[in-house]
Amino acid sequence: MIDDLDPGNQYLLMGNEAIARGALEAGVAVATGYPGTPASEIIETLSAASDKRYVEWSINEKVALEGAAAASFAGLRSLCAMKQNGVNVASDFLLHLVYSGTKGGCVLVSCDDPGASSSMNEEDSRLFAELLEIPLLEPGTFQQAKDMTKWAFSLSETINTVVMIRSVTRLSHASGKVMAGNIEAVSESISNRDSPPHFTDFKICAPVVERHQRVQDNLKKMQVLFEKSSFNTYEGPDTPELLIITSGICGLYCREAVSDLNIADRVGILNLATTWPLPETLVRTHLSSVENVLFVEEILPFLEKNVKVLAADMKETFRFFGKLSEDIPSVGELTPDSVMSALSDLLDITPTSTSTSTSTSSTAPLQNKASLPQRELTFCAGCPHRASFWSLHTALSLDGREGIVCGDIGCYTMDIFSRFPTLKTIHSMGSGFGLASGFGQLHRFGFKQPVLAVCGDSTFFHAAIPALINAVHQESPVIFVILDNRGTAMTGFQPHPGLPRDAVGTSRPAVDMEKICQAIGAQVTVADPFDLKKTEDTLLRLFKEVHTTHVLILRRECALQGQKKEEPCGIYVDDALCIGETCGCNRFCTRIFSCPGLIWDAEQKKARIDEVICTGCGVCLQICPAGAIKQVEE
Amino acid sequence: MLPKDPFNIIICGVGGQGNVKASRILGKMLIQKYVVTIGETFGASQRGGSVMSHIRVSADSLWSPQIPHGRADLVLALEPVEGARVIQEFGSDQSIAILNTRPVYPLSAITGSCTYPSLDELTTQIVSHIKTAWFFDATLLSLEEFGSPLYQNSILLGAVTGLQCIPLNIHSFIEAASQELPSHTMEKNKKAFEVGISLTASHQ
Numbered sequence: 001m002i003d004d005l006d007p008g009n010q011y012l013l014m015g016n017e018a019i020a021r022g023a024l025e026a027g028v029a030v031a032t033g034y035p036g037t038p039a040s041e042i043i044e045t046l047s048a049a050s051d052k053r054y055v056e057w058s059i060n061e062k063v064a065l066e067g068a069a070a071a072s073f074a075g076l077r078s079l080c081a082m083k084q085n086g087v088n089v090a091s092d093f094l095l096h097l098v099y100s101g102t103k104g105g106c107v108l109v110s111c112d113d114p115g116a117s118s119s120m121n122e123e124d125s126r127l128f129a130e131l132l133e134i135p136l137l138e139p140g141t142f143q144q145a146k147d148m149t150k151w152a153f154s155l156s157e158t159i160n161t162v163v164m165i166r167s168v169t170r171l172s173h174a175s176g177k178v179m180a181g182n183i184e185a186v187s188e189s190i191s192n193r194d195s196p197p198h199f200t201d202f203k204i205c206a207p208v209v210e211r212h213q214r215v216q217d218n219l220k221k222m223q224v225l226f227e228k229s230s231f232n233t234y235e236g237p238d239t240p241e242l243l244i245i246t247s248g249i250c251g252l253y254c255r256e257a258v259s260d261l262n263i264a265d266r267v268g269i270l271n272l273a274t275t276w277p278l279p280e281t282l283v284r285t286h287l288s289s290v291e292n293v294l295f296v297e298e299i300l301p302f303l304e305k306n307v308k309v310l311a312a313d314m315k316e317t318f319r320f321f322g323k324l325s326e327d328i329p330s331v332g333e334l335t336p337d338s339v340m341s342a343l344s345d346l347l348d349i350t351p352t353s354t355s356t357s358t359s360t361s362s363t364a365p366l367q368n369k370a371s372l373p374q375r376e377l378t379f380c381a382g383c384p385h386r387a388s389f390w391s392l393h394t395a396l397s398l399d400g401r402e403g404i405v406c407g408d409i410g411c412y413t414m415d416i417f418s419r420f421p422t423l424k425t426i427h428s429m430g431s432g433f434g435l436a437s438g439f440g441q442l443h444r445f446g447f448k449q450p451v452l453a454v455c456g457d458s459t460f461f462h463a464a465i466p467a468l469i470n471a472v473h474q475e476s477p478v479i480f481v482i483l484d485n486r487g488t489a490m491t492g493f494q495p496h497p498g499l500p501r502d503a504v505g506t507s508r509p510a511v512d513m514e515k516i517c518q519a520i521g522a523q524v525t526v527a528d529p530f531d532l533k534k535t536e537d538t539l540l541r542l543f544k545e546v547h548t549t550h551v552l553i554l555r556r557e558c559a560l561q562g563q564k565k566e567e568p569c570g571i572y573v574d575d576a577l578c579i580g581e582t583c584g585c586n587r588f589c590t591r592i593f594s595c596p597g598l599i600w601d602a603e604q605k606k607a608r609i610d611e612v613i614c615t616g617c618g619v620c621l622q623i624c625p626a627g628a629i630k631q632v633e634e
Numbered sequence: 635m636l637p638k639d640p641f642n643i644i645i646c647g648v649g650g651q652g653n654v655k656a657s658r659i660l661g662k663m664l665i666q667k668y669v670v671t672i673g674e675t676f677g678a679s680q681r682g683g684s685v686m687s688h689i690r691v692s693a694d695s696l697w698s699p700q701i702p703h704g705r706a707d708l709v710l711a712l713e714p715v716e717g718a719r720v721i722q723e724f725g726s727d728q729s730i731a732i733l734n735t736r737p738v739y740p741l742s743a744i745t746g747s748c749t750y751p752s753l754d755e756l757t758t759q760i761v762s763h764i765k766t767a768w769f770f771d772a773t774l775l776s777l778e779e780f781g782s783p784l785y786q787n788s789i790l791l792g793a794v795t796g797l798q799c800i801p802l803n804i805h806s807f808i809e810a811a812s813q814e815l816p817s818h819t820m821e822k823n824k825k826a827f828e829v830g831i832s833l834t835a836s837h838q
Contacts, residue, residue, distance in 0.1 A: 375648065
């Protein structure tokens with residue numbers, strides 16, 4: 001448990017756990033968020049340690065931030081955590097929150113995903129800090145992740161505004177050594193304050209321009225504090241040949257690259273942890289002793305552009321290198337190798353390591369990369385979504401009018417890797433329903449195809465309900481399919497308002513999605529996606545009822561929920577019945593349905609079950625035309 | 635003592651094989667004495683994709699959560715093709731590797747759009763590229779000994795310990811694993827770890 005760590009001892013903590021520990025040490029009273037990789041473990045960690053605190057998985061990021069702000073207005077310390085896309089959702093409130101100000105320390109943690117390993121975009125949420133005119137911290141080590149989170153609460157109380165922490169996947173999901181500090185009790189954090197937590201006024205009222213002035217004055221105060229912050233570090237010679245300006249986890253890549261290339265006497269690293277407002281004097285002091293500057297940062301050239309603005313009135317002889325000059329890759333995640341490569345080019349160094357050149361290595365490359373089979377992402381074995389999409393795909397084919405299906409954000413997005421891909425649009429949370437509502441109005445322009453949309457249960461609550469109301473009200477003839485797998489599966493089964501429990505496992509009333517849809521005025525049908533025939537028949541029936549807005553809930557718990565089973569799966573292939581390639585089904589089981597629990601025995605030309613992977617869901621029994629896949633009788 | 639500082643370990647496999655758990659147990663086995671950094675991939679990659687944990691072990695300094703190319707000292711592969719893939723990119727003639735030989739077939743191999751290499755091919759290629767490689771069917775061992783594949787990673791962590799290239803032992807395993815695994819599985823996991831040690835220790 002994160003609250004059991006002994007102060008003064010060192011522990012192996014994930015970046016997100018370190019952020020959670022920092023919040024506890026600051027005496028956080030309320031923590032909220034919506035699950036999203038790579039941010040989810042912050043709230044998960046806090047929910048495991050929530051004694052006397054309130055921890056909430058909120059319906060979406062905007063409501064999460066509003067919940068955190070309410071606690072702050074009451075004088076309590078609060079934290080709100082989300083992935084980069086969540087900041088977009090919360091941004092409308094956020095852009096007004098800065099004008100009302102806050103009271104108890106209020107910290108927003110945004111975890112960006114450079115390389116988009118678990119995201120539908122590569123987004124740099126640091127730009128929000130500049131847009132919002134609020135302080136931005138970028139921890140670069142696990143210890144800093146904890147210490148700077150704790151610090152952020154007091155910064156927030158210094159200038160009465162929300163403070164933003166930006167983490168990235170390689171910090172949030174990496175682990176390192178952290179020395180624990182003392183946890184401040186929640187009650188102490190209230191009573192230690194000068195005034196009791198009485199409620200003051202947080203209306204934004206005229207004159208707005210004066211409030212805007214206050215926001216900017218606060219930022220100037222923050223800049224003064226940032227100039228002296230020991231979280232900003234410099235290592236290297238007094239007058240380096242090249243100055244690297246970096247922030248966050250990239251600082252470790254720079255340090256490794258400089259050490260590996262053995263150029264510590266030529267290159268200095270200015271590692272900024274407070275990146276908005278920039279500590280201008282500190283940056284100018286370092287710039288004054290160099291001509292060549294390399295910016296190492298991920299996603300967008302945020303430091304690069306802002307430092308260039310500072311340098312504009314300094315001297316004309318600067319040479320700046322970074323994303324804008326194409327010396328650093330403009331997209332994707334950085335690595336120590338990519339920094340080494342940039343430094344080698346700029347300083348005209350031939351790398352001697354095995355890392356950047358195979359020609360100096362004594363061994364030949366193992367084999368061409370292409371010769372190893374690539375491992376595509378797929379639905380897990382036993383995933384209800386594979387069955388749902390099988391039925392959707394079959395029903396659409398039988399209907400024959402080239403109906404379109406709008407997609408959404410969740411595990412079902414894996415459809416893009418499927419052998420029977422079904423989705424035609426994928427954007428942001430809830431957008432599939434909104435797009436479908438729009439497509440449903442295009443019949444007047446000759447758009448005759450049936451329109452469907454899918455979204456998950458958590459996504460339904462997060463952002464799909466307004467689009468459903470819109471569709472019903474505007475009479476859009478759309479079939480909305482809710483793929484209800486009983487949790488926020490993609491990010492680790494966090495609860496949502498449709499489930500009878502909250503973040504800490506306390507029993508809560510489940511909000512009934514059928515009743516919501518019925519109250520809105522949609523025709524609601526519930527089916528089990530593992531029953532392929534019934535699901536297909538239902539879809540075909542709904543295709544015929546063209547003038548109504550339908551909701552079809554395909555409900556089946558995620559196969560990964562709960563503990564792994566130790567018993568055998570009980571599914572097998574009857575060799576006498578499997579007729580292999582001569583079946584005429586084009587190997588439905590292994591080539592099309594392609595569940596990882598099914599494998600193809602190329603020697604015997606028969607399908608097989610991989611008993612280590614199969615979950616025993618039994619869906620493949622229904623798709624085998626020869627009836628060769630069987631279940632052991634109980 | 636570490637044979638090299640930082641000592642770089644990569645644990646690789648397929649989403650769902652317990653890669654992250656194994657790396658956290660190994661990290662916790664070392665954290666008392668060393669500065670350990672673990673870089674991980676998870677999230678969408680969990681769904682049948684290649685997964686990798688980079689573990690950096692140092693006496694006194696913090697290293698990046700990503701190991702530079704060609705700098706893995708030890709590769710622990712939960713799946714053979716993933717081992718070969720990581721060795722291509724991060725291995726060198728200095729690396730040693732322990733590989734579980736049980737394949738998890740990628741979709742492309744199941745559907746027939748490409749061929750999964752034979753174990754002989756993989757072994758030849760891996761052996762020619764790195765210093766030493768050990769091959770075991772830890773999944774089969776786990777199934778035979780414990781009636782379930784769930785203990786393969788404890789066997790493999792035992793095999794790493796048996797190599798005696800870094801300071802690991804059964805006590806640190808029990809302490810670390812009991813923080814990460816359900817308590818009712820600990821007895822079997824401990825036995826599995828011992829099975830693993832015997833696979834490599836007798837050859838040292």
